Structures are given as C-alpha cells and as structure tokens.
Amino acid sequence: MKERHLYAPAGLRRLRRALSAPLRPLRFTALIILALAGPLALSGCDAPQKEEPPVEYAPSEDRTLVIYTSHKEEVYRPIVEEFEERTGIWVDVVSGGTGELLKRISRETEDPQADVMFGGGVDSLTAYAECFSPYSCQDWDMLQAEYRSQDGLWTPFSSLPVVLIYNTKLVEAGQVTAWSDLFSPAWHGRIAFCDPGISGSSFTSLVTLLRVLENEDETSGHSILKALAENLDGRQYQSSGQVLDAVADGTDLIGVTLEETALKRIAAGEDIAIVYPADGTCSVPDGAALIKGAAHRENAGRFLDFISGRDVQSLLEKQFCRRTVRTDILPAGILPKAEELPLADYDIEKAGREHDAILMSWAFYQMGEDSRLYRR
Amino acid sequence: MKKFFGKSFRVRLFAGFLAASLLPLLLSSAMLLKTFRLRLDRQGKQETAEQLARVTQLLDTLYTSFHQVSEALKNDPSIAPVLMRGQGGSTTVYSTLFAVTEDSREYARFDLYDKDGIWLYSTQNGPAAGELPVNWGVLYASRQTAGLAFAAAGAGGNTARPGFVLSSAESDPARPDSASADAGASGVLLRGAAQITTREGEAAGYLVITMDRTHLNRLLGGSYGSQNDLILLNPYWRPVYASDPSLAGTLVPRLRSLLLEGADINDKASEDSYGTAYLPDLELYVLLSRPQTLNRDARTLLGTVTLGSALVCVILSIFLGLKLSRRMFSPIKRLQGAIGQVVHNDLSVRVTPSHDDELGELSRQFNTMVEALKQNQEQLLANHRELNEAQIRMLQAQLNPHLLCNTLDTMKWISKIHQVPQVAVMSTDLADILRFCISPEEFVPLRQEVEILKRYVEIQTIRMSGSFRFAVELPEELAECEIPKMILQPLVENAILHGLEDVTDGAVTVEVRSTSDKQQVWSTPDKQLKICISDNGRGLPKEMEGPYVCREQSSSRHHLGLYNVDTILKKNYGAQYGLFLSRRPDGTGTAVTATLPLTWEEPKNA
Numbered sequence: 008m009k010e011r012h013l014y015a016p017a018g019l020r021r022l023r024r025a026l027s028a029p030l031r032p033l034r035f036t037a038l039i040i041l042a043l044a045g046p047l048a049l050s051g052c053d054a055p056q057k058e059e060p061p062v063e064y065a066p067s068e069d070r071t072l073v074i075y076t077s078h079k080e081e082v083y084r085p086i087v088e089e090f091e092e093r094t095g096i097w098v099d100v101v102s103g104g105t106g107e108l109l110k111r112i113s114r115e116t117e118d119p120q121a122d123v124m125f126g127g128g129v130d131s132l133t134a135y136a137e138c139f140s141p142y143s144c145q146d147w148d149m150l151q152a153e154y155r156s157q158d159g160l161w162t163p164f165s166s167l168p169v170v171l172i173y174n175t176k177l178v179e180a181g182q183v184t185a186w187s188d189l190f191s192p193a194w195h196g197r198i199a200f201c202d203p204g205i206s207g208s209s210f211t212s213l214v215t216l217l218r219v220l221e222n223e224d225e226t227s228g229h230s231i232l233k234a235l236a237e238n239l240d241g242r243q244y245q246s247s248g249q250v251l252d253a254v255a256d257g258t259d260l261i262g263v264t265l266e267e268t269a270l271k272r273i274a275a276g277e278d279i280a281i282v283y284p285a286d287g288t289c290s291v292p293d294g295a296a297l298i299k300g301a302a303h304r305e306n307a308g309r310f311l312d313f314i315s316g317r318d319v320q321s322l323l324e325k326q327f328c329r330r331t332v333r334t335d336i337l338p339a340g341i342l343p344k345a346e347e348l349p350l351a352d353y354d355i356e357k358a359g360r361e362h363d364a365i366l367m368s369w370a371f372y373q374m375g376e377d378s379r380l381y382r383r
Numbered sequence: 384m385k386k387f388f389g390k391s392f393r394v395r396l397f398a399g400f401l402a403a404s405l406l407p408l409l410l411s412s413a414m415l416l417k418t419f420r421l422r423l424d425r426q427g428k429q430e431t432a433e434q435l436a437r438v439t440q441l442l443d444t445l446y447t448s449f450h451q452v453s454e455a456l457k458n459d460p461s462i463a464p465v466l467m468r469g470q471g472g473s474t475t476v477y478s479t480l481f482a483v484t485e486d487s488r489e490y491a492r493f494d495l496y497d498k499d500g501i502w503l504y505s506t507q508n509g510p511a512a513g514e515l516p517v518n519w520g521v522l523y524a525s526r527q528t529a530g531l532a533f534a535a536a537g538a539g540g541n542t543a544r545p546g547f548v549l550s551s552a553e554s555d556p557a558r559p560d561s562a563s564a565d566a567g568a569s570g571v572l573l574r575g576a577a578q579i580t581t582r583e584g585e586a587a588g589y590l591v592i593t594m595d596r597t598h599l600n601r602l603l604g605g606s607y608g609s610q611n612d613l614i615l616l617n618p619y620w621r622p623v624y625a626s627d628p629s630l631a632g633t634l635v636p637r638l639r640s641l642l643l644e645g646a647d648i649n650d651k652a653s654e655d656s657y658g659t660a661y662l663p664d665l666e667l668y669v670l671l672s673r674p675q676t677l678n679r680d681a682r683t684l685l686g687t688v689t690l691g692s693a694l695v696c697v698i699l700s701i702f703l704g705l706k707l708s709r710r711m712f713s714p715i716k717r718l719q720g721a722i723g724q725v726v727h728n729d730l731s732v733r734v735t736p737s738h739d740d741e742l743g744e745l746s747r748q749f750n751t752m753v754e755a756l757k758q759n760q761e762q763l764l765a766n767h768r769e770l771n772e773a774q775i776r777m778l779q780a781q782l783n784p785h786l787l788c789n790t791l792d793t794m795k796w797i798s799k800i801h802q803v804p805q806v807a808v809m810s811t812d813l814a815d816i817l818r819f820c821i822s823p824e825e826f827v828p829l830r831q832e833v834e835i836l837k838r839y840v841e842i843q844t845i846r847m848s849g850s851f852r853f854a855v856e857l858p859e860e861l862a863e864c865e866i867p868k869m870i871l872q873p874l875v876e877n878a879i880l881h882g883l884e885d886v887t888d889g890a891v892t893v894e895v896r897s898t899s900d901k902q903q904v905w906s907t908p909d910k911q912l913k914i915c916i917s918d919n920g921r922g923l924p925k926e927m928e929g930p931y932v933c934r935e936q937s938s939s940r941h942h943l944g945l946y947n948v949d950t951i952l953k954k955n956y957g958a959q960y961g962l963f964l965s966r967r968p969d970g971t972g973t974a975v976t977a978t979l980p981l982t983w984e985e986p987k988n989a
Contacts, residue, residue, distance in 0.1 A: 064661075066642070088535070088621060089520060092524065097619050097643060321518060322516055322518075322519055
C-alpha cells in the first residue's frame with residue numbers, strides 16, 4: 008500500500024508532463040533524425056555532380072555556321088557535310104522555301120540568326136538586297152561572266168535554265184517547242200504552273216516568258232500575263248514539285264519547270280520529256296549570299312568560297328543535274344551544251360527591281376473577271 | 384500553429400502520431416530512392432563504360448586490320464602498276480586483294496579504284512559502283528592525309544552522298560526525304576580510302592573500304608546491351624550508323640542542336656542517358672544511349688507507393704489518435720464526474736479502475752482519497768459529539784445530588800413527624816427530581832419525564848399557592864418514546880416563572896403529538912415528536928418569535944433554560960431540531976415547541 012502511494016504521484020507527474028507538452032519529445036526526435044539524415048541526403052546529392060564530365064564535344068563559337076537553305080536535303084546535305092569535313096566547322100542548317108526564308112531574314116535584320124542564305128534564284132536574292140552584305144568569293148575570276156555579281160551581293164552556285172516539259176504518253180514530240188505554245192487553246196486548263204509568289208523558279212520562268220515574248224512595246228507584258236493566266240484557267244500549284252507530279256501522272260499535259268528538276272525525274276524513269284524553248288530560255292543562276300551582320304562572317308565566306316569552288320562545281324552536273332557557273336570545268340556530257348541552248352537575255356537587276364510589280368500584276372490577272380470589275 | 388495544436392488534445396496526439404510515422408517514412412523513402420538511384424546510376428555508368436570500351440576495342444581492332452590491309456596493298460609492288468594502267472580483272476591483283484583481306488572481309492568490302500576514281504577491283508560479287516569523285520569526300524581526304532582516311536557516307540548512306548545520281552542504284556532522287564528514315568541494308572554507311580602510289584610517289588589509285596549496315600551489324604551486334612542503342616557519329620555529330628535506324632533522324636539532330644546550343648546532352652529530364660567515346664583513327668564518336676535507370680514509370684511507381692504509405696500513415700495516425708484519446712478520456716471523464724460529486728459532499732462515490740495503467744492507478748488513488756476523506760469527516764463528527772457529551776455531563780454534575788437526596792429524605796421524615804405535610808410532599812418531590820437528575824441515563828421514556836415534570840409542578844404549586852393550572856396531554860402511544868432527560872422541566876419552569884408572572888388564574892399546558900413531515904426528506908426518522916408547552920401569560924416579546932436563537936450572553940442569561948434545552952436537542956439530533964417560540968393562537972400567552980425525532984430507542988450516535 009505504501010509503495011503504491013509513492014508510485015502513484017510519480018505516475019501522475021509523468022502523466023501531467025506528457026499531457027502538457029506532448030510535442031516536445033517528438034520535436035527532439037525529429038531533430039535527431041534530421042541531423043542524421045541531412046548530411047546523408049546532402050552527400051547523396053553531391054556525389055553525382057562530381058562525376059559529371061564537362062561537355063567536350065561541342066564546338067566553340069568560332070567553329071560554327073548557320074545556314075538558311077531553300078535547297079532540298081539531297082542537294083545541301085552532301086555539300087554541307089563535305090564542308091564540315093574539310094573545314095572543321097559545324098554547320099547548323101535551317102531549311103525552308105526561298106520566299107519564306109528571305110522574309111525571315113528580312114525580319115531578323117536587327118538580330119541576324121543566320122550567316123548564309125544558300126539557295127534561291129539570284130533575282131530573288133537581289134530583291135532582298137538590303138538584307139545581304141557583299142562578298143567577293145575567292146574564285147571570282149573563274150566564274151562565267153554572266154554569272155558574276157557585279158557588286159558581289161551574291162555568289163552563284165549553279166545555272167538552271169527554265170524548260171518546258173510534257174507527258175510523253177499524252178503529248179507527241181514536237182507539239183510543244185516554244186514559249187508561245189503555252190497560249191495554245193489545246194492546253195487550256197492542262198498546264199502545270201507553280202505560283203510565282205511561292206516558287207522562285209516559277210518567278211524566273213514568268214520573267215523569262217516576258218523577256219522572250221515581250222517586244223519593244225512595253226505594254227504587251229500585261230497582255231502576255233493575262234493570256235497565260237486565262238490559259239491556266241485559274242490553276243496554280245503550290246510547290247514546284249507538284250508541277251512535275253501533275254505532268255508525270257497525266258493530270259496536266261505540259262508544264263513549266265527547271266531543267267535540273269525535270270532531268271532528275273526523267274532519270275527516275277517518269278514519263279516526262281524536256282523541251283528547251285526554241286524562242287529562247289534564260290539561265291538564271293541560283294546562288295548564296297552573306298547575310299548582313301552575320302555572326303560568323305569568316306566561316307560564311309569560307310562556305311561561299313567552297314560552293315563556288317572547283318570541287319563542288321565539278322560535281323554539279325553529274326551529281327545534281329545542275330550547270331556549273333565556272334569557266335574551268337568541262338561539261339560531263341549529260342546536259343545539252345550551254346552553247347546549243349537558245350538563250351535569251353535575262354536582266355537580273357531589272358527582274359529584282361520589278362519583282363513585286365510583276366507578282367502583283369500576275370496576282371491581279373490570276374483573280375479573273377470579277378476582281379477586275381471590282382477594281383474599276 | 385501553436386494555437387491549433389493547443390486546441391485539442393486529440394489534435395496534438397494526432398499531430399504527434401503523424402510526425403512520428405510520416406517523417407521517418409518520407410525520410411527513409413527519400414533516402415532509399417536516392418541510394419537506389421545512385422547505385423543504379425553508378426552501375427549503369429559502369430556498364431556503359433564497359434560496353435563503350437568493348438565497342439571501341441572492336442572498332443579499333445577493325446581499324447588495325449584495315450590499316451594492315453592498306454599497308455600491305457600499298458607496299459605490294461604488283462598493285463600500283465596495274466592501277467596505273469587502269470587494267471581490271473587481273474588475277475594477280477585479285478589474289479593479293481583476297482589474301483590481305485582474309486580476316487576483315489567479313490566486316491567490309493574492299494575495292495580498288497584507279498587514280499581517276501574509276502572502279503577496277505572489288506572483293507564483293509556483283510556490280511560495283513563505277514566511279515567515285517576524286518575531289519570529293521573520302522578520296523579527297525585520303526589524298527590530304529596520305530594515310531587511311533574515313534568519312535561517313537551520309538546518314539543512311541542513300542542519297543545524301545555523292546554517289547552518281549544518274550548511274551548509281553543506291554540513290555533514289557524521287558525520295559529525297561529518305562536520307563535518314565530509310566537506311567537500307569545495302570546503304571553505304573562508312574567509307575575509308577587510302578591512296579596507292581607507285582614507288583616514284585605518283586598517284587596510282589585508291590583502296591576504298593566500304594562498310595554498310597550489314598557489316599556494322601555483324602561487327603557490333605551484341606557488344607552493347609540489348610536495351611541500349613548504339614550510334615556512330617562523325618566528328619560533327621552527323622549520324623553514320625545507328626543500331627535503331629530511326630534514331631539517326633530523330634535523336635541525333637536533337638543532340639546535335641543541344642551541342643550547338645552549348646547544352647549538356649545528359650540532361651536530367653531525358654529518358655535516356657548517353658555515354659560517348661571518340662575514336663581518333665576512324666574519326667568516329669561512339670554514342671551509347673541507355674534508358675535512364677530510373678525511368679519515369681519507375682519514378683511514378685515509387686512516388687505512388689510513397690504517397691500511398693503516407694496516406695496509410697495519416698489514416699493510421701487519425702485512427703490511433705482517436706482511439707487512444709478515447710481510451711484516455713473515458714477514465715478521465717469518469718474521474719471528473721466523481722470529483723464533481725465529491726465537491727457536492729457525496730463521499731460515497733467510487734470509480735472503477737478500467738485498466739491497470741497510470742489512469743487505473745489514478746482511479747484507485749482517487750478512491751483511496753475519497754475513502755480517507757470520509758473517514759476523516761466521520762472522525763471529526765465523533766470528536767464533536769464526545770465533546771458535547773462531556774459538556775452535558777459537566778452540566779449534570781454541577782450538584783452533588785446524593786447528599787441532597789439523603790438530606791431531602793431526612794427532611795421528609797422530620798416533616799412527617801412534625802405534621803407539616805407540604806414539606807413532606809415538597810421534599811419527596813424534590814428528592815425524586817434529584818434522583819431522576821442524577822440517574823445515569825441520558826434518555827428516558829417520555830412518561831417518566833412527564834412524571835418528573837408533575838413533581839416539579841407540585842412543588843411550584845405549593846410555592847405559588849396554587850395560582851395556576853397545569854395540564855398534560857400525553858397520548859398513550861407516545862408515552863414510551865425516548866427523549867433526552869430533563870428537557871421539559873426548564874421549559875415549564877420558564878413558563879411558570881416568566882410567562883405567568885403577575886397573572887392570576889394562569890394555566891400551563893404540555894401537549895405532546897407526533898407529526899410526519901414529508902418535506903424534510905433528508906431527515907433520518909420518518910416522524911417527529913412535538914412537545915408544546917404553552918401558557919396564558921403575558922406573552923412573548925415580538926423579537927423572540929420564531930425558532931429559538933441564542934442571543935448575546937447577557938440577555939440569554941435570563942433564558943438559560945431555553946438555551947440549554949435547545950443546545951441539548953441540537954447536539955443530540957442535529958441542527959434541524961430545537962425550540963420554536965410562538966404566540967398562542969388566541970392571542971395571550973406563549974407557546975414553546977420542542978421538536979425532536981420520534982424514536983423509541985436512544986439515538987445510536989448519542
């Protein structure tokens with residue numbers, strides 16, 4: 008009994024203590040756990056960071072180059088890779104349509120993202136002259152005279168004559184011979200033509216057509232555009248590739264495209280034949296240009312030297328069905344000789360100047376009777 | 384926080400449980416995850432390193448054998464002249480070619496070209512590529528290095544490489560987008576070339592080593608883990624070979640753009656981790672892509688499990704908190720109720736201990752305490768009573784009654800002898816009264832008390848020459864009930880001496896009756912005895928009406944009789960008993976009522 012008396016108050020005291028501060032021992036335990044676990048967790052966090060090796064493969068800034076290109080991958084990729092192998096410069100390629108990329112470049116004039124615009128007819132490049140800075144390539148002397156840029160604004164890459172094509176199953180040879188055949192009612196609504204506002208090559212074709220058929224009389228240009236628009240019957244394709252598809256599968260009978268593209272399709276066995284217009288075609292080079300304010304100007308120069316250099320140029324005909332712009336390369340014999348082509352004059356400067364005007368006129372005729380009424 | 388926790392014991396218990404269960408759980412699962420991950424990472428890194436080393440070794444060995452082939456062909460005197468002449472189909476050349484490529488033919492195709500890049504000899508059956516551009520790619524590179532040079536043949540090896548569009552079956556211009564997506568078995572992936580010169584140092588031709596997907600699959604298959612992907616890259620991180628061909632078009636461009644941005648390819652968010660090695664001879668990067676050891680699914684699973692356990696902890700904590708607090712609270716509540724009863728002076732209350740724990744002990748202690756309290760109270764009461772009895776005895780012993788009794792007897796006999804009957808009566812009565820007084824009993828039957836009262840009245844009648852009447856109404860059934868001795872005499876004396884002062888034809892009446900008072904439920908006896916002594920005297924001062932109260936000592940000196948009787952009644956029976964003073968209902972005289980419990984035996988605690 009006496010023992011119980013002694014025990015009970017102690018129990019009571021303990022009970023009261025436990026009731027009044029139940030969290031205190033817990034907090035203490037938590038502190039101990041934290042103190043034990045903290046360094047462990049921290050050491051766990053630290054360990055992998057020490058093992059992490061620094062990035063050692065990435066190129067330094069002076070070994071990079073950013074290229075905007077409107078060429079197809081099969082064209083730009085071997086050239087870019089060979090350029091990398093030879094120079095040790097990493098090339099970052101952004102591809103897209105000529106018009107799209109040129110608009111992007113003009114948007115980015117404040118802070119240029121690219122160094123070189125690779126591709127697009129030089130007439131299109133000239134239209135955006137304010138975005139580019141002149142560069143005179145190493146082998147300027149070796150370029151054919153008609154492909155030299157006088158102010159060095161662009162560097163030519165290849166020469167691409169505009170040609171007519173026809174479906175060999177549906178059209179007999181000799182039915183199409185010249186630009187003027189485009190106005191024949193026989194092809195009404197069956198002509199494959201790409202929107203010149205989208206495709207640079209189509210614009211070149213349109214200008215060529217104008218130059219060839221236009222006489223001294225300046226106003227006839229409009230009637231030519233009008234006549235062509237009417238014979239197209241309002242149909243235009245959205246990419247130059249579709250022109251070839253349409254002619255090859257018989258949707259259209261004839262079409263207007265570049266020699267290079269047509270030859271590649273013929274090589275692939277499609278039912279297409281080429282006609283070099285008898286009344287003359289023109290061979291507008293496509294080129295590359297150094298973008299104004301480029302971050303890697305030196306590397307860009309090396310690239311321009313490379314594409315106009317002998318090694319690339321000597322591959323053009325065999326590899327890409329393109330004509331070289333150099334004088335020191337013998338033709339491989341795959342393409343008809345340049346001298347045999349009935350070439351017409353093509354004023355690149357003028358085409359560049361009139362770029363917008365021609366496109367606007369074309370768009371205007373393309374819209375048809377109703378819009379003309381509206382305009383009045 | 385403190386307020387919240389302070390609010391309820393239950394909440395505090397719950398918080399305590401939660402902290403005690405959740406904290407270790409979360410900490411341990413976090414640590415587990417961490418260590419698990421670290422361990423897996425380390426293991427993964429080690430495996431990656433091993434596999435990379437294996438692949439690197441395989442490729443190095445391959446390069447060594449290629450190098451031996453190229454050296455052998457360069458040094459063979461018969462080869463260069465034949466190539467110089469552009470002569471094909473020479474069995475000597477073929478036998479040499481086959482002899483030196485004995486070991487490595489399984490992993491590559493060996494061709495000999497003349498100095499213009501025209502194909503002449505091949506270790507492979509069937510048609511071979513007719514021509515290679517000398518100023519391009521690997522032939523150009525071999526001239527630059529004057530040794531064995533390697534170059535990637537483009538992603539997938541199809542169209543992207545100069546391969547003579549118009550003549551080569553490898554290329555497919557109609558599908559320009561196939562460069563990365565379609566890496567056919569025949570696609571050339573990697574080319575190596577070495578220039579073969581004549582003794583005079585004149586360029587004679589080229590040895591071209593071509594590896595396609597089949598070759599590389601054969602060489603590298605099984606050297607990297609089955610769940611991993613192996614990618615060979617050129618120094619500019621363009622894909623040469625990918626074990627999973629789709630990766631060349633998806634992963635590699637992504638990693639390349641990461642590198643161009645200067646970012647780390649091994650970012651934490653990625654599903655895969657990458658290990659790399661560089662082969663300077665082949666100018667190739669080996670990239671081993673391995674699934675992240677703890678991928679998103681595993682992490683989600685672990686997270687879910689942890690969350691689930693945490694939830695279980697929370698539920699368990701709530702449950703235990705409620706359970707334990709209820710278990711603790713029910714005894715405490717019972718204890719609280721019992722304490723409340725004790726506060727209201729109910730000492731009979733007891734708490735049954737529920738468990739043999741601290742709270743059970745507490746209950747037992749409480750019981751002991753109440754028991755002790757009760758005993759103390761009873762002890763105190765008993766002490767009081769003893770004291771009172773002693774006082775009463777003291778009062779009673781104020782006279783030495785025996786001497787008086789004997790004297791009175793003697794007086795009685797003397798008066799009888801001398802024929803004075805009044806003296807005889809008085810002395811007889813007085814002796815009886817005295818005898819009654821000194822008798823040891825404290826309680827006497829009412830009848831006896833009344834008898835003594837009559838004696839006293841007899842004496843007073845003689846003293847006062849019979850100037851008052853005296854009557855007693857004693858119902859027979861009450862005659863034997865017990866009352867304290869000598870309580871009526873002082874009251875009657877009071878009535879005679881004070882009430883009937885200057886009153887002629889006075890009357891004193893003693894009236895005994897019993898009542899039952901239902902209202903006083905707390906009283907022990909069911910019935911009360913009321914003894915009313917009334918007179919027709921001059922009445923009572925107004926202020927004395929009502930229950931008798933002892934006033935200041937000086938005035939009560941006159942009422943010593945009343946005081947004593949009241950005290951005796953109260954001490955014997957309790958405070959609720961005593962005297963009640965009132966005027967007679969008819970206006971004159973006083974009535975003094977003594978109230979006491981109706982009992983036929985002495986009070987036990989008397």
